Amino acid sequence: METILVTGGAGFIGSHVCVELVEAGFRVVVIDNFVNSTPEALDRIASITGERVHFMEVDMTDSGSLDEVFLTYSIDAVIHLAGLKAVGDSVINPLRYYLNNLSSLLHLCECMQKYHVHRLVFSSSATVYGPPQHVPIKETHPVQTENPYGRTKHMSEQILRDFQRSYFPMKIVILRYFNPIGAHPSGLIGENPTGVPNNIMPYMTEVAIGKLPVLQVFGNDYPTRDGTCIRDYVHITDLAKGHVKGIEAIDSMEPSVAVYNLGTGEGTTVKELLHTFEHVTETKIPFTITDRRPGDVAVSYADVRAAERELGWKATKGIEDMCRDAWRWQHRNPAGYVKN
Template sequence: MTILITGGAGYIGSHCCVTFLEAGHDVVVLDNFSNSSPESLKRITAITGKEVAHEKGDIRDRATLERVLRTYNCTGVIHFAGLKAVGESTEVPLSYYANNITGTLELLAAMGACNVRQLIFSSSATVYGEPKFLPLTEDHPLSATNPYGRTKLMIEEILGDVSASHPSWRFGILRYFNPVGAHKSGLIGEDPQGVPNNLMPFVSQVASGRRDKLSVFGNDYDTRDGTGVRDYIHVVDLVEGHLRAYEALASLTDTDNSFTVNLGTGTGYSVLEMVKAFERASNQAIPYTIAPRRPGDVAEVYADTNKAADKLKWTADRGLEDMCSDTWNWACKNPKGYDGSSE
């Protein structure tokens, strides 16, 4: 009884592997390493003391998916694989639709062929579009302001249709906010290839001297300091939410065979507040300049977390200090990411 983790060598996927292995589950990773490193799998073993079964492959390859599901006798899937940057999605939308939607369709088809019908899907708060009210509850109207968000919303709709097609399917849709931080050990963390698309890895690279300064995209939003406000959640809290969600699949019924919950903290921090917090954690100055807003960005986003607490018996425990200090610990121990050996 093994759980397939697609994209399991990536940032969130690697932390998920650690949490599931430590909880006693067997996992197998499928990853094409387009934005991840095989080194993360070695680090997972170093943390857990358990070898990580893994296969190199693309989720758009149905034959590979079916082979992996059957070979490892998989009973469920946690689906992280896909492209994930809002800004990049506006530049190469076709890549996002091909990877995220086609990949999920092939995964679902392979699961159906192998009679594997339990899935936790990595969705996103971007499916809420421009917030009509805050905090965001799961019944907030859905829309998307960028191709990345639209792929997540389309996949949610696909999962809804599949769950309605046969009662044996079990789906948990997790809409999460802005994952940051790293494992306490400093062995695994966020290691984007090329220029980071997310705030925290960029800030840490500025603090460590890899980059000269941070670009803050917009300072004229209707927020307390003019910069965008987001709900940042520690990645370890996030993957613990995935564990609770996977366990919750067992309580679903043929007439109630899916759920959708937010994974966030319920607290929003602005870009400049994050910069100041990271300066305190790292004892380094973070130079920044103001740049134009990015297409598709919204002013303020943070979660209502009541449903996760009720449905999953889960709340985020780690605060902003842990998010920043754990990120800095990872950056200091891995100044060149996985490509440079741990120092």
């Protein structure tokens, strides 16, 4: 049985990745410092899978603690998700983002080299593409980052390329996520934002449950079919399965760095998402149209053919599943991860 280290495994994406890994027969070791998550997520993973993941509380900016992880466990491969991710906050606190996201990655690379662990899946973001020059966006699209968070992802990708060039056995898969939403169908794990959510789905579910009064739709004068932005939403369990495919594909890969988009390849407007949510959950979402948000692009969706061809991965769930599952999670856990 192979052992996979999942950094940031208590987070939104990490918890879903852990479930898929356990169900695919891997032994999972999670590290997290809970800067944006809670230990309860790990209990919920156990409730879903019937197995506890191994866990060490580690801040990856502390290289000594990370070293301990590699001394304690014999790691076969790493999925690196730990990071800070709020775009707006990264503009206000850029140094915190550079320090956290880059030093975590550098320490991880050092450990991987020291302990001869040669397989890495890294979570990057479609934000690295900046304003699209064409859609669907291929992995070869030029990169242009517009905020400190995005730049940490772009810089991380560059660091990984340089690392691989200098340390030949490394096999690295970079996954650029589009817009992961939804929750595990059990309703036991999901997105658990603190404060006012930055992303549309948790915002919408919090309005639906009465935590927030009204959904703000940022702009309705974009050149799209109904004037609202078009995004490529992908179900979180599909996205999580993409990581399992990534780990499996690395085995037969030549030492190199490969980049894959994870999305559905289809664009949905904000209003379409809103109406689908209202329809499948039989709720009413009050909304107001406000000004465009600086930095938002009109249309963004992925070309997903490379992941399909080379990883054997394709999203299977649609917008309705994403809305239904996000609502189930919110409805059953109105206060997020508190012990039942």
